[in-house]
Amino acid sequence: MAREGRQWSDFEIAVSDYLTTLREKAGEPSYRRLAELTGIKFSRLRDIFTKQNGTPTLQEFIDLCLTFGKDPADVIYKIMKDLEAKGISLSNIPAQNDPADEANAALASADNGVDIDAWADRIKAEDSVHEEQP
Structure with a gap:
């Protein structure tokens, strides 16, 4: 029996979309090249960028952000703000309070x-x- 990956949340879809944008801006390096740079298997990278199978792990997210020269915390904050601006509820993510x-x-x-x-x-x-x- 085939196993399905976990359902992708709006946030995880936005992460994949953002990483795809970064990859495009970097000249669309191949998955094999990104695998060399990140240590993530090329087939797993393809899954992350095409939103298939399991969602990105925190380590995969961090490795990809750093590879593209982005601070992972800044990326998370930006994605959260972009989703909120689109009216997408992040109810399972606590609101930012002081x-x-x-x-x-x-x-x-x-x-x-x-x-x-x-x-x-x-x-x-x-x-x-x-x-x-x-």
Whole structure:
């Protein structure tokens, strides 16, 4: 029985499309040439560029981005923004929020009613008592 690759998400399709654009801009190097540069088998490269079989792994994505001179993080951000601009929901990808806001919210909800400032003052007072003792 034949195995099917995992269903490609909108994001993974956009990744393949973007990588295809990069390949075109690079003069359309052959899959065998890209295999030499990336270490990815040429048949696997063909699958990635033609959106067949399994979706690209993170390592394959990184290797291809770097081969084309692109920062993988920048590429992910660009693809996400492009999809959002087209109205394609990335509901399984968390929205970008300020990490500091998220951390503060987590701390605020985790305090269980404890006055953190009073607790800190108490610790400072205890530390000063311990420092004064010989």
